Amino acid sequence: MKIAIAQLNPTIGDLTGNAQQILDAAQTAAAQGARLLLTTELSLCGYPPRDLLMQPSFLATMAETLAQLARDLPAELAVLVGTVLPNPDAVHDGEKPLFNTTALLLEGEVQRYFHKRLLPTYDVFDEDRYFEPGEESSAFELDGVWIGVTICEDLWNDESFWGKRHYEVNPIAELNRQGVDLMVNLSASPYSVGKQHLRETMLRHSATRYGQPILYANQVGGNDDLLFDGCSFGLNRAGEVVLRAKPFESDLIFAEFDPAVDELMPAAIAPSPDCADAEIWMALVMGVRDYVRKCGFQKAVLGLSGGIDSALVAAIAAAALGSENVLGVLMPSPYSSDHSITDALELAKNLGIQTQTIPIAPMMQGYDQALADLFAGTEFGIAEENLQSRLRGTLLMAISNKFGHLLISTGNKSEVAVGYCTLYGDMNGGLAAIADVPKTRVYSLCKWLNKAMKDELGGMHRNSYSSFIPHPASFPLIPPHIIAKPPSAELKPGQVDQDSLPPYEVLDDILERFVERHQAPDEIVAAGHDAAVVNQVIRLVTRAEFKRKQAAPGLKITDRAFGTGWRMPIASRWLPSTQPKAPQPVV
């Protein structure tokens, strides 16, 4: 039995366009003799649809679109489509109003629905907000083959792999007891560094534990902050990967299931990215491309400071949109070094992007004069530093508004974490491309871009990178001086980042432990960090909450990004500290 996997890149809420993608894949699959087509979780509306699910007209149109799609599909092809279904018992039994479900479309009709059983409600996920969990195992028979249907999280509860349960039931185990021949999964599993390795390791464990071949179809593409890496794959009963789709691109791949031996046969396996930097690069390029495109823009603008963050973002944007669609704006001040201009211009030349240069000294003087009386007798400080950043942000937004370019902001995760950034200044933008990329990773990405990426282009399958390279471009993409010089915001004479912050190697390790791994301050100190530095960093992170509240969406690449998965109060008095907060007697 030939089975196709459509690794789709839906746009949220584009019901007609998403249905068209499914139909196109189905027609190709049918032409190639497939009997079954898997799509991805909520493939009809895109994942995550969020509160669109509360709009009655959205639900009604989705149901109509599904029915129409069933009629339009090749009649002989069974197609699994991700959609939502109203829960008829919601009002009577006090349940949630919808199911996150998979529809089996065949012979012009919706034949069955299979509901998602495990609903993630943590990190970026809010599924309990909308959905009631399905209570029954889901399987159907096709040409004598019993196929178990699961949706994303349903496969993420193997207690012998995790060493603990995340939910009471394990749908794989139940389906296995029912004797299904093949397990399929429709996913929208967001990317983070190393996620595909985790998926394959986890499902290898389940495939071998239950002696069960598994086909896993994952969404691809960027939807706001969330990136989906695709990498749909299949495992045979021995837990071997027998097929895999491309990372970070739409794909249509084929599996062959042999009913005689109840096993998946070897098929084409797309190469994985060679290293974490390659993976992150592709993720960010895809994320910028999809956000710009899905928001209806063609072009982007960004500020070029001559520093490494804006250099990386410019390279990402050029790769994502084409060099001709990126405008870099240089806005030197009297505090800017000469190299900030020369480095930025060299970068732009390497990338083939256009630039504009607008010195900001006249506007700085305008603000200084306007505020002279009010600020008389005060020292140069944060207010004056932020002014420079804000007037640059205002210029960039003027250009964005005038020409319809999307402004991309360039702050990295280390800065955003400790608040080393200006709200309404350099934080301006519709998308924060590298807001989840720690500064140390910014460096390694730039070094990889300059050396390894170029080298690897010769060595590996050309297709794997060809959609992810700036055209035209000359290597090294990032001028070496940008990588070599000490990072500086250049908002006052002689300023460098390390005047205010610990070295980035130290800062990033503390941040990873605190933000991503939820470690307590004492645990971080026990890992070898200085207590005073740990407390300083955590204090900065805590106090910068108000800035992050107003940040643009940032592309998520780590296990915990600031954004929808980070929900902190602002007006809070809690400050974690290595000093054990022994409760004082309250008298």
Place this chain on the structure above:
Amino acid sequence: MKIAIAQLNPTIGDLTGNAQQILDAAQTAAAQGARLLLTTELSLCGYPPRDLLMQPSFLATMAETLAQLARDLPAELAVLVGTVLPNPDAVHDGEKPLFNTTALLLEGEVQRYFHKRLLPTYDVFDEDRYFEPGEESSAFELDGVWIGVTICEDLWNDESFWGKRHYEVNPIAELNRQGVDLMVNLSASPYSVGKQHLRETMLRHSATRYGQPILYANQVGGNDDLLFDGCSFGLNRAGEVVLRAKPFESDLIFAEFDPAVDELMPAAIAPSPDCADAEIWMALVMGVRDYVRKCGFQKAVLGLSGGIDSALVAAIAAAALGSENVLGVLMPSPYSSDHSITDALELAKNLGIQTQTIPIAPMMQGYDQALADLFAGTEFGIAEENLQSRLRGTLLMAISNKFGHLLISTGNKSEVAVGYCTLYGDMNGGLAAIADVPKTRVYSLCKWLNKAMKDELGGMHRNSYSSFIPHPASFPLIPPHIIAKPPSAELKPGQVDQDSLPPYEVLDDILERFVERHQAPDEIVAAGHDAAVVNQVIRLVTRAEFKRKQAAPGLKITDRAFGTGWRMPIASRWLPSTQPKAPQPVV
């Protein structure tokens, strides 16, 4: 049996300070002969603690603080404290890691825990993210009286009141079957217009249905976007309100339960606000006061345009913080009318607040010159309008940064809904005071302020308003011309809001139906609105999502505010419309 209710205003995460509040209330209650003290939901950490619940040091310190509080409390007083408790079965059974619970403290120790059973996960609530529902009814015996303990949502599932179930179980019914004498509830129930009327109506239904006296203790105060109105109250078995605490202020009130007749006796009933405007005014004053105070600020700054929105916000800020702590900044442009200055100065005089005036023409020219080459040949448009707003926002932030005043933004809900506001411009601020107040309500609040509030000061109990009035102030607070003139952003000559938007009466009704009541476009048209206008408004709302994503927290006063209860994708193609989106055959 004398029972006290401590209507507390906790600061999120201020474990020591919140414990001190509980101790202070307990000492007063004990001195007055109380046997039992109720506090509010999660009174130890404040509600909602959000992702602080993921920090291990926060949980550890909370447990230590609770144990210390138990030792510090008057030993003979039973005290119900809201806290969290780790779920020991989480790992083994795949459950959530915590319980939202009530600790019974007595004789120096924690005696019992009673877990919340119904966990709201909708609108602004995310309790399934953290908590496992309790499975057992919760009751304890004190001096022969059986007291059933419930937490907030536990009382919100009376299917005969709502006409439907929201959850499978109804804790009131179970406790009633177990024969409890008195039901108590620890709540953190957020304010929205008319919420207290709903609470009393709903609990009156339950009290009479089950013949059960109920004591309801509600949190008070502002925590970021959420406002808690207090209004703790008690109902006897006949469903009569027999006691009530003050609205929008901390309070300590006493109930008398007579075990001989199993009934609550009549006690003191604080007056309710006289009308919706009074209620909203108090809510907003409390919200601004608490946000500023809990963020560690004393003073606030805002832009005074001479328009009605900034007039209302200035009055709120003066009432919340004291007139001496509010700075109004006038930033006239060449497009500003004369009255924008005179009206703003008259307002400031009425409120007794300081002003600064900074004309922006020189800075506008600076930007125009800087952008002259790039913008050559283009028309004056959105870019130039936004520039004015952004340079004003930049000036306000410079003042905020220089003097440590919190910037309060002044946009109303109607503007924020349709995107009639400038990101990084007039949207700048740490708090958006009236972001959930529709424009029509802005008018009614100002009229109420000028007339009814003054009149009512004579008529009703002075205490009800004394904390909510600007000092010093002269009436009418809002200059009548500000209320009378047509609203305008004054960003180009002769501009008025109604050039771009439908009349506010129409706009606000459409918005309420679409945003708060989740009505489909066809339903809104059926209510009497023009289809083209409905589609225009919904298109504007949908396209402004990127602005709201980066907005400051806004004080929630309606059933659905933009903010934590509104979770929409940005890069989405869904646009609800009265044209039924009949799915086209996808060929």
